[in-house]
Amino acid sequence: MTTISKNSINGGEYLIKETDAANIFVPEMFTEEQQMMAQACQDFVDTEIMPKIVEIDSMQNPDLVPGILKKAGEMGLLGISVPETYGGLGMSFNTSMLIADIIGAAGSFSTTYGAQSGIGTLPILYYGTEEQKQKYLPKLATGEWAASYCLTEPDAGSDANSGKTKATLTEDGKHYLLNGQKMWITNAGFADLFIVFAKVDDDKNLSAFLVERTFGGITMNEEEKKMGIKGSSTRQVFFNDCKVPVENMLSERGNGFKIAVNILNIGRIKLGAGVLGGCRRVLKQCLQYSSERKQFGVAINSFGAIKSKLAEMAIRTYACESLCYRAGQDIEDRMAVLEDEGMDPAKAKLKGVEEFAIECAIAKVHGSEVLDFVTDQGVQIYGGMGYSAEAPMERAYRDARISRIYEGTNEINRILMVGMLLRRALKGEIDLMGPATAVGEELKSVPSFEQPDTSLLLAAEKEVLKKLKKAFLMIGGRAVESLQDKLESEQEIMMSLADIMTEIYAAESTLLRTEKLLEMKGEDAVAMHLAATRVYLYEAVQKIQAAGKEAILSFTSGDEQKVLLMGLKRFAKMDTLNPKALRRQLADALIDKGSYLFFHG
Numbered sequence: 001m002t003t004i005s006k007n008s009i010n011g012g013e014y015l016i017k018e019t020d021a022a023n024i025f026v027p028e029m030f031t032e033e034q035q036m037m038a039q040a041c042q043d044f045v046d047t048e049i050m051p052k053i054v055e056i057d058s059m060q061n062p063d064l065v066p067g068i069l070k071k072a073g074e075m076g077l078l079g080i081s082v083p084e085t086y087g088g089l090g091m092s093f094n095t096s097m098l099i100a101d102i103i104g105a106a107g108s109f110s111t112t113y114g115a116q117s118g119i120g121t122l123p124i125l126y127y128g129t130e131e132q133k134q135k136y137l138p139k140l141a142t143g144e145w146a147a148s149y150c151l152t153e154p155d156a157g158s159d160a161n162s163g164k165t166k167a168t169l170t171e172d173g174k175h176y177l178l179n180g181q182k183m184w185i186t187n188a189g190f191a192d193l194f195i196v197f198a199k200v201d202d203d204k205n206l207s208a209f210l211v212e213r214t215f216g217g218i219t220m221n222e223e224e225k226k227m228g229i230k231g232s233s234t235r236q237v238f239f240n241d242c243k244v245p246v247e248n249m250l251s252e253r254g255n256g257f258k259i260a261v262n263i264l265n266i267g268r269i270k271l272g273a274g275v276l277g278g279c280r281r282v283l284k285q286c287l288q289y290s291s292e293r294k295q296f297g298v299a300i301n302s303f304g305a306i307k308s309k310l311a312e313m314a315i316r317t318y319a320c321e322s323l324c325y326r327a328g329q330d331i332e333d334r335m336a337v338l339e340d341e342g343m344d345p346a347k348a349k350l351k352g353v354e355e356f357a358i359e360c361a362i363a364k365v366h367g368s369e370v371l372d373f374v375t376d377q378g379v380q381i382y383g384g385m386g387y388s389a390e391a392p393m394e395r396a397y398r399d400a401r402i403s404r405i406y407e408g409t410n411e412i413n414r415i416l417m418v419g420m421l422l423r424r425a426l427k428g429e430i431d432l433m434g435p436a437t438a439v440g441e442e443l444k445s446v447p448s449f450e451q452p453d454t455s456l457l458l459a460a461e462k463e464v465l466k467k468l469k470k471a472f473l474m475i476g477g478r479a480v481e482s483l484q485d486k487l488e489s490e491q492e493i494m495m496s497l498a499d500i501m502t503e504i505y506a507a508e509s510t511l512l513r514t515e516k517l518l519e520m521k522g523e524d525a526v527a528m529h530l531a532a533t534r535v536y537l538y539e540a541v542q543k544i545q546a547a548g549k550e551a552i553l554s555f556t557s558g559d560e561q562k563v564l565l566m567g568l569k570r571f572a573k574m575d576t577l578n579p580k581a582l583r584r585q586l587a588d589a590l591i592d593k594g595s596y597l598f599f600h601g
Helices: 032-058 066-074 091-106 108-119 122-127 131-141 255-275 275-291 305-339 346-356 357-386 392-404 412-425 435-443 459-489 491-523 525-555 557-570 580-595
Strands: 146-148 166-169 175-186 193-200 206-211 218-220 234-245
Touching: 032 066, 032 091, 032 108, 032 146, 032 218, 032 305, 066 108, 066 146, 066 580, 091 255, 091 305, 108 122, 108 146, 108 175, 108 255, 122 131, 122 275, 122 346, 146 175, 146 255, 146 580, 166 255, 175 193, 193 234, 193 305, 193 525, 206 234, 206 255, 218 255, 255 275, 255 305, 255 346, 255 357, 275 305, 275 357, 275 392, 275 580, 305 346, 305 525, 305 580, 346 357, 346 580, 357 491, 412 459, 412 491, 435 459, 459 491, 459 525, 459 557, 491 525, 525 580
Parallel strands: 146 193, 166 193
Antiparallel strands: 166 175, 175 234, 193 206, 218 234
16 A cells, blocks of 8 residues: 555545645555556456457346456456455555556446445445345455445436335334336346345335345336447336345444445545546547548648647546545545544544535546546547447447436535535534635735736646635625525525636646656656646636626625625636647647557556
C-alpha cells in the first residue's frame, strides 16, 4: 500500500480550505505490486474480453459471460476488496479503484463486473454476520457464485425507500416470505445469490435479505432489450412466497435503506474511476483512425478541428483521473485513521466512504459526463463510420449513456452533493457560513490592487482557484441566507451550485496533481501536464461563470443581483491564454505517441 501524509481536510472542505499537493495521491504513485495487478487485469481485458466483445453483446451464448466472470474470479479480480480470510486479495481501496478503471474499457462486461464485485459483494462484507461472510464471500470472491443486487422497483427508482416488496415472518418464526417485483437487475439471469431489499410488514424503512436462487419462489422476465450494455444480463425479478431463513436477514431490521445509501456511495466513486479505461481506449482508437483516414490528400489528424477534439478528450480524462484517485486515497487514509482509533474495520471502511460522500457524487457526475463527451467526440471523429455498428464507436457511444443514470441519476447526485454540504454545515461539521460571510464583506470593500506573487510555476493558476472558491461561497452563502429551507426545493439552483462545486474540485485536483508531478519529475517532463491543467482551468472558469450567472439570476433581483454579478465577474476570471495553441501542442504529442499521454499511456 502506498503511504502518504494524512490529509486533514474532511469531505467537502476543499471548498473552504487549501490542500497541499504533498498530501494528495496521484496515480503515478501506484506501487510496483499495484502496477503488476493492473497489468494482469489489462491482459485479461485484452485477451478474454475484447476479442469476444461482439459475441458478448449478441447474448447468443448464455454461458459466455458467466464463464468470463469465473475466470476473473480465478485471477482474483472479483475479490480485490475482500480480505484474504474470505478468499479475496485484501487489497486497498485505491487498488480496487484502479482495477475498476481498467475493467471500464470492457464495455458490457464492466457492468457485470461491477455488480458482482461491488453491490453484489460489499453489502455482505460490510454488514454481514461472521457466518454470512464465511458462507458467501469465498464463493463470490472466487467467482464460484454470481451475485445480483435487487433494489429498484417499477415505482421505486431514485426514491428507493418507497419500494413495495414485502417480507412477512412465518408463523413458526423461522423464515420470511418475500413477495414483490424488482426491475433493472444486473446479473439476474445467472445469479446464484440475490441481495434483496424489502419492507417487513409495515416498516417505514427497507430491510435487506440474502436470497439464494435455490430457495424457490423466484421467477423472472426475459432479458431486457437495452440501448447499450447489451451483453450484460438485465431482468425483472419476481418473488412469490420466496422462503428466506431468518438468519439470512442482512444487518438489522429496517437497516436496508442505510445499506443501500452507503453502498451507492462506493458505487459512485467506483463509477468515476470505471469510465477511465473506456476514455483511454476510445482516444487510442480515434488517434489510430484519424491517422489512417485521409481527406483532401492528408490524414484528418492534421486538421485543427480534429486536433482540438483529440486534445480535449485527453484533457478531460486527465482531470477525471486526478479527482478520482485523489478522492480514493482520501477515503483510504480516513479508513486507516478510523481503524487506528479502534473502530471495527468494516465500520471504518463504511465511515471513511461516508465522510467523502460529496466527492463520491462528484466523481460519478464528472466521470460519466467525461465518458459521454469522449465517446461523442469519438463518433464525430470517425464520421460516417462512427455511426456504423461495424466500427467501435457505435457500441462505445451506446454503452456510455447508462453511466449518467445508474448509481443515482446525475441530477439526483447534483442535488445530493449540495444537500450533503448544507447538512454538514448545519451540523457544524463544516464552517461554510463563516467563510461565506467573509467573502460577502470582501465584496463591500474596495478591491485591492496589490498583486500576489505569481512568478512561481502554477502560482497564478492557484490564485484563480482561490477566487473560484470565493465565487461559490458568495453565491451559495447568499442562496442559503435568501432561500433558507426552501433552497433544497429549488433544484435548478442546487444543480448550478453543484456544477460549480464539481468544476472547482476537478480543476483543483488537476492542478495539485501537476504540481506534485513537477516536484517528482521536473518541468520538462510535465510540459503536457501543464498544458492540460491550464486548459482545464480555463474551461472551468467559463463553466463556473455560466453556472454562477444562472444561479444568481434565479433568486436575486435589483441591486443585490447587480452586486453578485459584479462579484462573479471579479472572482471567476483568468488571465488570457491561448487554448488553441495549448490544445495543438497536446494533440501533436498524442498523435506522436499514438495513445493517451498520461497515466496508463
